[in-house]
Amino acid sequence: MQLNCLRYLEMNDFLEIDRMTISEYQLRQKAYQLRQLDQEYFLHLAAWKNYEVQAQAKKGKKQVPVYPTFQSFFDYEKLQEKIVGYLPQGENQEFLDLVKKANT
Numbered sequence: 001m002q003l004n005c006l007r008y009l010e011m012n013d014f015l016e017i018d019r020m021t022i023s024e025y026q027l028r029q030k031a032y033q034l035r036q037l038d039q040e041y042f043l044h045l046a047a048w049k050n051y052e053v054q055a056q057a058k059k060g061k062k063q064v065p066v067y068p069t070f071q072s073f074f075d076y077e078k079l080q081e082k083i084v085g086y087l088p089q090g091e092n093q094e095f096l097d098l099v100k101k102a103n104t
Contacts, residue, residue, distance in 0.1 A: 001025060008032050 005011040005020070009028050020028075053073050055066040067073035 004029070 002014065002017050005017045005025075005028075009032060011017055053067055056063040057066050058064075
């Protein structure tokens with residue numbers, strides 16, 4: 001148990017290891033296994049994205065990239081705006097006008 005705690009769970013305090021209950025140890029081991037699974041998932045996702053970004057489409061007699069630019073493959077700004085809840089300036093202005101009208 002101590003060796004596993006040192007090796008896998010990044011625990012270096014023997015007193016902490018000795019005080020740990022069996023159920024806590026099992027929970028920490030399960031969490032470690034899930035972290036490993038997450039890492040494996042991201043490695044496979046990266047491999048898949050690598051395959052996907054190299055995709056070619058036939059345009060006439062030529063092969064052209066499906067994603068000619070990085071932004072067409074991964075639009076960071078669009079995803080960030082979706083998470084943050086950004087409203088385009090026109091929509092935002094309409095909302096502000098409604099609030100102003102309601103408060104007058």
